Amino acid sequence: MSKPLVGIIMGSDSDLPVMSEAVKMCEEFGIEFEVSIVSAHRTPDRLVEYSKSAVERGLKVIIAGAGGAAHLPGMVAALTPLPVIGVPVRGSNLEGMDSLLSIVQMPGGVPVATVAINGAKNAGILASQIIGSNNSEIREKISIYKEQMNNEVMSKVEKLDS
Numbered sequence: 001m002s003k004p005l006v007g008i009i010m011g012s013d014s015d016l017p018v019m020s021e022a023v024k025m026c027e028e029f030g031i032e033f034e035v036s037i038v039s040a041h042r043t044p045d046r047l048v049e050y051s052k053s054a055v056e057r058g059l060k061v062i063i064a065g066a067g068g069a070a071h072l073p074g075m076v077a078a079l080t081p082l083p084v085i086g087v088p089v090r091g092s093n094l095e096g097m098d099s100l101l102s103i104v105q106m107p108g109g110v111p112v113a114t115v116a117i118n119g120a121k122n123a124g125i126l127a128s129q130i131i132g133s134n135n136s137e138i139r140e141k142i143s144i145y146k147e148q149m150n151n152e153v154m155s156k157v158e159k160l161d162s
């Protein structure tokens with residue numbers, strides 16, 4: 001097994017059902033990844049350690065998901081030069097809007113590529129595309145994935161039109 005290229009982290013194990021969609025996409029494109037719980041508020045020292053060691057451990061992209069006062073993706077982005085993809089996880093009270101706004105509204109200079117509420121699938125695809133920008137085999141898998149999506153929709157169009 002080679003070293004993980006994508007780090008998939010989340011604030012709580014309660015985020016796992018959502019974040020597992022990112023795991024699935026990394027698996028689909030054959031990308032090595034690691035999954036862990038890192039909480040900005042409950043394990044702040046771990047957050048710093050994880051973010052600061054990410055480059056030397058060989059990670060290329062970090063996907064960070066959190067709900068509520070979702071400070072995890074932004075804090076990771078503040079602590080690493082790697083690209084960070086933020087996943088707002090829908091909590092029980094504010095339908096995920098709290099999480100979305102906590103993640104998306106970053107100050108200039110510290111970007112987090114924010115996907116939709118519970119959009120972990122797209123986070124996994126985007127991370128794969130970033131890895132694929134420097135790897136033709138992965139790029140090819142992404143092209144095939146897009147072609148399959150196109151074909152699925154076109155077969156529905158043809159059925160409706162006939």
Ligand code: RP5
Pocket residue numbers: 010011012013014015039065066067068069089091
């Ligand atoms: C956030 O608080 C986590 O990312 C999670 O979405 C939310 C609730 O966490 P638990 O109370 O379920 O552990 O930090």
